[in-house]
Amino acid sequence: MLEVRNVTKHFGATVAADAVSFTVAQGEIVSLLGPSGCGKTTTLRLIAGFERPDSGEIRIGGRDVTGTRPYERNVGLLFQHYALFPHMTVRDNVAYGLRHRGWPKAEIPDRVSAMLGLVKLQGLDARLPAKLSGGQQQRVALARALATEPAVVLLDEPLSALDAKLRHELRVEIKEILRSVGSTTIIVTHDQEEAMGMAARIIVMEKGRIRQVGSPDDIYWRPGNRFVAGFVGRSNWFVGRAAGAGGGSPTLSTLTTEDGFELRVAAPNGRAGAIYDVGIRPERLEIVSPGAAPAADETLIVGTVLDVSPLGAERHIVLRLPAGGQLTVIQPNRAAAAPGTGETVTVRARAADWMVLPREGESSGV
Amino acid sequence: MMKPSRSGMLALPGAALYAALFLLPMVALGIESLRLFTPGRVGAAPDAPFTLLNYAELLEPGFRRFFFTTLRVSFVTTVVGLAIAFPLAYRIVRSFSSRWRAIAIGGLVTFIFLSAVVKTYAVELSLGSVGPVAPLLRAVGLSANNSTYIEFVVGAGLLQFIIPIAALTLIGSIQNLDPRLVEAAQSLGAPTWKSHLSTTLPLSVQGLLAAFLLSFTFAISAFVVPMILGKGRVQFLSNMIYNRFSEVANYPSGAAISLVTLVVCFATIYLVTRLVTARAQARGEG
Ligand SMILES: Nc1ncnc2c1ncn2[C@@H]1O[C@H](COP(=O)(O)OP(=O)(O)OP(=O)(O)O)[C@@H](O)[C@H]1O
Numbered sequence: 307m308l309e310v311r312n313v314t315k316h317f318g319a320t321v322a323a324d325a326v327s328f329t330v331a332q333g334e335i336v337s338l339l340g341p342s343g344c345g346k347t348t349t350l351r352l353i354a355g356f357e358r359p360d361s362g363e364i365r366i367g368g369r370d371v372t373g374t375r376p377y378e379r380n381v382g383l384l385f386q387h388y389a390l391f392p393h394m395t396v397r398d399n400v401a402y403g404l405r406h407r408g409w410p411k412a413e414i415p416d417r418v419s420a421m422l423g424l425v426k427l428q429g430l431d432a433r434l435p436a437k438l439s440g441g442q443q444q445r446v447a448l449a450r451a452l453a454t455e456p457a458v459v460l461l462d463e464p465l466s467a468l469d470a471k472l473r474h475e476l477r478v479e480i481k482e483i484l485r486s487v488g489s490t491t492i493i494v495t496h497d498q499e500e501a502m503g504m505a506a507r508i509i510v511m512e513k514g515r516i517r518q519v520g521s522p523d524d525i526y527w528r529p530g531n532r533f534v535a536g537f538v539g540r541s542n543w544f545v546g547r548a549a550g551a552g553g554g555s556p557t558l559s560t561l562t563t564e565d566g567f568e569l570r571v572a573a574p575n576g577r578a579g580a581i582y583d584v585g586i587r588p589e590r591l592e593i594v595s596p597g598a599a600p601a602a603d604e605t606l607i608v609g610t611v612l613d614v615s616p617l618g619a620e621r622h623i624v625l626r627l628p629a630g631g632q633l634t635v636i637q638p639n640r641a642a643a644a645p646g647t648g649e650t651v652t653v654r655a656r657a658a659d660w661m662v663l664p665r666e667g668e669s670s671g672v
Numbered sequence: 673m674m675k676p677s678r679s680g681m682l683a684l685p686g687a688a689l690y691a692a693l694f695l696l697p698m699v700a701l702g703i704e705s706l707r708l709f710t711p712g713r714v715g716a717a718p719d720a721p722f723t724l725l726n727y728a729e730l731l732e733p734g735f736r737r738f739f740f741t742t743l744r745v746s747f748v749t750t751v752v753g754l755a756i757a758f759p760l761a762y763r764i765v766r767s768f769s770s771r772w773r774a775i776a777i778g779g780l781v782t783f784i785f786l787s788a789v790v791k792t793y794a795v796e797l798s799l800g801s802v803g804p805v806a807p808l809l810r811a812v813g814l815s816a817n818n819s820t821y822i823e824f825v826v827g828a829g830l831l832q833f834i835i836p837i838a839a840l841t842l843i844g845s846i847q848n849l850d851p852r853l854v855e856a857a858q859s860l861g862a863p864t865w866k867s868h869l870s871t872t873l874p875l876s877v878q879g880l881l882a883a884f885l886l887s888f889t890f891a892i893s894a895f896v897v898p899m900i901l902g903k904g905r906v907q908f909l910s911n912m913i914y915n916r917f918s919e920v921a922n923y924p925s926g927a928a929i930s931l932v933t934l935v936v937c938f939a940t941i942y943l944v945t946r947l948v949t950a951r952a953q954a955r956g957e958g
């Protein structure tokens with residue numbers, strides 16, 4: 307449905323989009339995730355036609371729209387701060403696109419009512435935007451963007467202006483609405499939870515470049531690089547040197563960290579001596595009874611408890627490692643007693659849970 | 673009765689000064705305008721009888737013409753001036769880098785304060801009977817002394833002032849507009865010009881109103897421009913007032929014209945403001 311091919315856009319010396327390529331299928335919801343300033347809004351503006359790419363091509367429904375004007379593209383855009391027309395009522399805001407996209411006059415009132423029903427704003431159609439709450443304004447913006455059945459819907463941080471509770475409610479609701487309408491959608495966000503909750507596929511950007519495209523699980527459990535791994539979720543990182551293949555198993559190998567740990571990880575296919583970033587999600591670490599013997603695919607790490615924070619559903623335990631580093635373990639906050647500060651505990655990690663990434667900048671021996 | 677507040681008391685000296693400087697001369701002017709004038713004198717005699725003759729005189733076609741010329745030329749020029757100043761101000765706000773914006777604003781301010789006589793003679797030199805435009809006029813069979821053409825030249829002279837005044841007024845209100853509104857309109861299918869028509873323009877109504885009133889009252893009370901460029905064939909109210917006071921020394925008549933001019937100014941401000949705010953309210957409630 308939407309194809310972005312090798313699109314580059316500079317603003318002076320900054321590269322806001324650097325050879326960006328991706329496609330979005332009909333009816334698919336894709337999320338564009340990245341830190342502030344990485345070029346998310348710019349990418350949307352390129353698709354909507356408010357910026358011209360320096361190079362590259364954008365196709366919507368098979369048609370090359372790279373050189374066309376915004377109003378010649380059938381793209382619905384929800385702006386970062388909504389941009390509702392302040393001098394028009396809710397009804398006129400929603401009807402605006404219908405009028406300009408040539409809907410039959412007689413059908414417009416019904417269509418507007420249907421859209422306001424969809425976003426649960428019946429009865430507010432005569433209000434001015436200034437007299438609506440943030441959540442209501444957000445809904446009007448969504449109704450306005452969807453009213454004309456655009457080929458592609460672009461949502462720029464649709465929830466960023468709302469408080470945490472409302473965000474959560476609206477997230478589920480927007481997802482429902484988008485699914486019921488069946489629109490092809492890109493949702494921009496810098497909130498990983500939002501991205502993972504709303505989209506089946508996530509595009510992670512950094513400094514104008516796409517760093518990884520994948521399902522929420524891919525991004526979280528199989529990050530393609532340190533940036534993605536670090537941006538999405540928490541993790542504990544070590545630098546490890548490959549001891550060489552084998553170690554008795556074709557699927558396992560041992561990485562020796564600077565601290566002297568021998569980590570048993572799923573074989574990274576590297577030659578001996580290659581350097582890797584090795585990380586593990588804190589919730590994949592498990593505190594075991596001291597003195598337990600590790601299985602072939604397990605690593606035991608011993609540390610001293612530095613801090614325990616019970617954060618509602620889960621409990622964060624920070625350990626100090628003998629060589630001075632730290633390790634965070636996340637446990638469900640169940641009845642089982644938390645270790646006390648100063649206690650020495652043993653933590654178990656399974657080989658399959660380690661994220662093993664060739665050191666960036668080093669040519670990996672693949 | 674309400675007790676005057678402290679800040680109200682503080683405003684008293686200013687109000688008194690204002691009364692002394694503005695209202696007293698106005699009252700004097702009002703009294704003078706009601707005195708009977710005897711030709712040959714300078715001003716009315718101190719004991720001259722009261723009369724409405726000086727006002728009645730203004731209803732004669734010869735006088736009425738001055739009013740209509742002034743209002744017509746001022747109105748058309750103001751509308752043309754706004755039509756030029758609005759896109760200019762928009763460009764300055766939206767397309768200029770902050771450095772060029774500062775330079776442009778400085779330039780406009782300088783241009784307003786540049787000597788009126790200098791600017792007006794510059795217009796005379798370029799558009800008048802000796803300027804480069806005159807031969808073109810002759811070629812199409814027009815005379816540079818044609819009174820319609822002279823009105824046009826007077827208008828061109830007024831624009832030298834109106835454009836920078838209006839542009840500066842509008843820059844402020846355009847700066848307060850959210851640039852994404854035009855983009856939102858475009859993404860909803862409206863071509864650029866329609867987007868501006870339905871967002872930029874209605875949201876700039878207050879600024880346009882201010883710019884209109886400033887420009888229009890400036891034009892109505894213009895003196896130097898019609899005096900130099902009008903060549904006696906196009907005269908504004910100010911020129912007639914000057915003429916009454918200093919050439920024929922008919923102070924009562926001059927005073928009457930002055931007061932009527934003032935009333936016309938206030939009436940315009942009142943009517944235009946009423947019209948615009950009533951429309952804005954109608955929109956807001958509709
Ligand atoms: N019109 C512009 N002129 C100059 N630089 C720009 C312009 N628009 C964006 N940039 C720059 O391009 C980069 C990407 O900006 P963009 O707005 O796309 O980021 P973003 O990912 O949407 O960030 P945020 O999450 O803060 O909204 C930034 O460095 C920004 O400063």
Ligand SMILES: [Mg+2]
Nearest residue numbers: 346347348386
């Ligand atoms: Mg942004």
